[in-house]
Amino acid sequence: MEFKIEKKLSAKGGSASGGKNSLGRAGVLITAHGIINTPAFVPVGTKASVKALTSEQVIDTGAEVILANTYHLYLQPGDELIASVGGIHKFMNWDGPMMTDSGGFQVFSLGAAYGKEISKITKITEITDPSLMIPERFDDSNAPRLAKIGQDGVSFKSHLDGSIHYITPEKSIQIQHNLGADIIFAFDECTSPTEDIKYQEEALERTHRWAERSLIEHNKLNKENKIYLFGIIQGGRDKNLRKKSAQAISSMNFDGFGIGGSFAKKDMSTAVKWVNEILPENKPRHLLGIGEPEDLFMGIENGVDLFDCVAPTRNARNGTLYIKNGKINIMNAKYKDDFNAVDQDCGCYVCSPRHGGVSYTRAYLSHLFHGKEMLAATLASIHNLYFIVNLVKKIRQSILDDNFFEFKKEFLSKYLK
Ligand SMILES: [Zn+2]
Structure with a gap:
């Protein structure tokens, strides 16, 4: 090995x-x-x-x-x-x-x-x-x-x-x-x-x-x-x-x-x-x-x-999305007219701005889930997997940079609040 x-x-x-x-x-x-x-x-x-x-x-x-x-x-x-x-x-x-x-x-x-x-x-x-x-x-x-x-x-x-x-x-x-x-x-x-x-x-x-x-x-x-x-x-x-x-x-x-x-x-x-x-x-x-x-x-x-x-992709298909402040359910009524990105700090395909500064929005994902559109599962899975895969990449980098415990404290203080 x-x-x-x-x-x-x-x-x-x-x-x-x-x-x-x-x-x-x-x-x-x-x-x-x-x-x-x-x-x-x-x-x-x-x-x-x-x-x-x-x-x-x-x-x-x-x-x-x-x-x-x-x-x-x-x-x-x-x-x-x-x-x-x-x-x-x-x-x-x-x-x-x-x-x-x-x-x-x-x-x-x-x-x-x-x-x-x-x-x-x-x-x-x-x-x-x-x-x-x-x-x-x-x-x-x-x-x-x-x-x-x-x-x-x-x-x-x-x-x-x-x-x-x-x-x-x-x-x-x-x-x-x-x-x-x-x-x-x-x-x-x-x-x-x-x-x-x-x-x-x-x-x-x-x-x-x-x-x-x-x-x-x-x-x-x-x-x-x-x-x-x-x-x-x-x-x-x-x-x-x-x-x-x-x-x-x-x-x-x-x-x-x-x-x-x-x-x-x-x-x-x-x-x-x-x-x-x-x-x-x-x-x-x-x-x-x-x-x-x-x-x-x-x-x-x-x-x-x-x-x-299986959690990131299973959650995604249920409309549960990971963001820096914890998990949100995109089916919730408050996201119906929320035209922000799922997570503004996320670099995934779904959250990244393009077309003149617009990304897929929470409102759009909410609509896809409520309408039972297949694209809902794809976009939500891309976002959740990116979030988790890249969280582990950032943790890896924090070990290399000698600031694991600072990063852990900073991340979890927002995520678990
Ligand atoms: Zn994202």
Whole structure:
């Protein structure tokens, strides 16, 4: 893995979580499809598409890398079809760095979220030893059981057509090699935070065994040595489990690391810190599924290099826009005749003045949303992605310029007021 740290976060001005051993850093990650300046925000293109945006529009937001979703692409159009055209870059017309997640999160969590529309799995034939199965997953949320976890892998029911699939660590890695992203993830079990400690411990052991198996399969398939595999640290909110997981996963020869699982907002920073204090400094770290501005500062301060999150684009499609003073809902009546830019300080395509000093206005976006025009999603997504991608770029620059803590204070004092 080619990962160079350009500058470490100077602890000067750091408070409680900074201290003398500040973990933050700015670096450069080199992939077969180009470089990623870190810290970086990674837009999510779930089904090989950052919703409502062309590849050029994604590039214009400043994004350097996209994360696509293994679970969705395996089900549709199928990883073999994507492999037949030369991989995901060619398939979606994106030349830059790509990542795919392992599919684990969707198998365990998103599967349940889709539950209300489809029926339960009644019989699992793929797992031969029923005593190895963990019964009644997801029952805490009254969701139908869509996934069954065995020691070897997970059976789940497709949310598209109800077909039954069985994913093992080896299968996840095979699918990801077919998709052909530059950075892929080991197959892990993402547990619900409501699980008891005994279950969390069992799941963690399973995740560690699956990590080893993912690595073995990856090394078999990675003939050209162009694809990087990240191991995933789990352990929920428990300090001992998080540290145990960081130790176990960092002892394996991964190219980088993902920090997975669900966090309560208030203790996310400590969980990230526990992990990053243990992970080797010379390998990149990706905090999975996190991307609100205050969390980006927290993660970067605590040594995170990469973030992905659907929030900027999902919020955009709902009319929720990020501006320097916080989030606004453009559907609100007060924007109906507001002929200002969405955010006057924003340099995105939507907010940049042209045509004699005029940009797309709040009033125009309000109109598009109320009229259910497709352009609403495109313009809002361009603005939100630019806002978040460039916030992380500015944070990166503040590390290089030795004024991270000043920038953090200045930004958050307006954003969170
Ligand atoms: Zn903008």
